[in-house]
Amino acid sequence: MDVDYSMFARIRDGDPEAFRELHAAHASLVYRHAVRMTGDWSLAEDVVQLTFLEAWRLRGKLRDEGDGPRPWLMGIAVNVLRNTTRAGRRHRAAMDRMPAQETVPDFADELVGRIADAEQLxxxxxxxxxxxxxxxxxxxxxxxxxxxxxxxxxxxxxxVGTVRSRLSRARTRLRGLAEEELRTPGTEPGPASGQVRGDRVPAARSMEEENR
Known part of the structure; x- marks a missing residue:
């Protein structure tokens, strides 16, 4: 793959247009990953915004290597999700104690892949x-x-070998765990407002802001 490393330099230099291109190309990827990890479209929107704010703050660490900025950006997204998960643990525990909402979230097909049923999701x-x-x-x-x-x-x-081994273990464990979970239904908190949104990626807040 031919990589335009001039874009990397523009990002490091804080070129707003380069960041708009980065957002346009990869925001939906970050959003879909966040939705799948959290099951919460509102929180996923926050993750997108925080990821790009962090990318702006850490832009000097982007190196001219690899097949593009995607791994660098998704590494930031993974860290944002880890921090968000830790910070929101008590809130989600409280939500889990609430009665399940009757409104089923209407996730776009590309967000749930082959999981068509809300109970399976x-x-x-x-x-x-x-x-x-x-x-x-x-x-x-x-x-x-x-x-x-x-x-x-x-x-x-x-x-790469670690990725392969972890993926193999994950697939093996998930087969049994998913069947076990389907036999023992639990509750899954929906959007706080009870409303449904599609696969919408919000515009990132001003790149000049910093979240620290």
Whole structure:
């Protein structure tokens, strides 16, 4: 793949147009990954915004290597999701204690892949939550986000062989865990407003802002 490293230099220099191009090309990837990891479209929108704000803050660390900026950007998204998950743990626990909403989230087909049934989606997310973090991240990046082994290895800063082994373990464990979760239905919190949104990616807030 021919890579235009001049864009990397423009990003490092803080060129607003380069960041608009970066956002236009990759925001939907970040959003889909965040939705699948969190099951919450509102939180996924926040992850997109925080990811691009962090990308702006860390733009000087983008190197002229690889097949493009995607692994670098998704590495930032993965860290944002880790921090968001830790910060929101008590909130989600409180939501889990609430009665299940009757309104079923209407996720776009590309967000759920072959999981067409809401009960299966909830079971899949619960099963994913029972995997080790490394296995969960590799599975969602490779299978649901369609990234190559090399891209995922660069994203997570691990060897390609580690990606392959984690993905193999994740697939093996998920078969049994998903079946177990379907036999023991749980509750899956929906959007706080009870409303449904499609696969919409919000415009990133001003790149000049910093979240720290």
């Amino acid at each position: 909830a079971a899949a997310r619960r099963a994913l939550g029972r995997l080790r973090r490394g296995e969960r991240e590799v599975f969602t990046l490779c299978v649901w986000s369609g990234m190559s082994y090399a891209e995922v290895a660069a994203t997570l800063d691990v060897a």
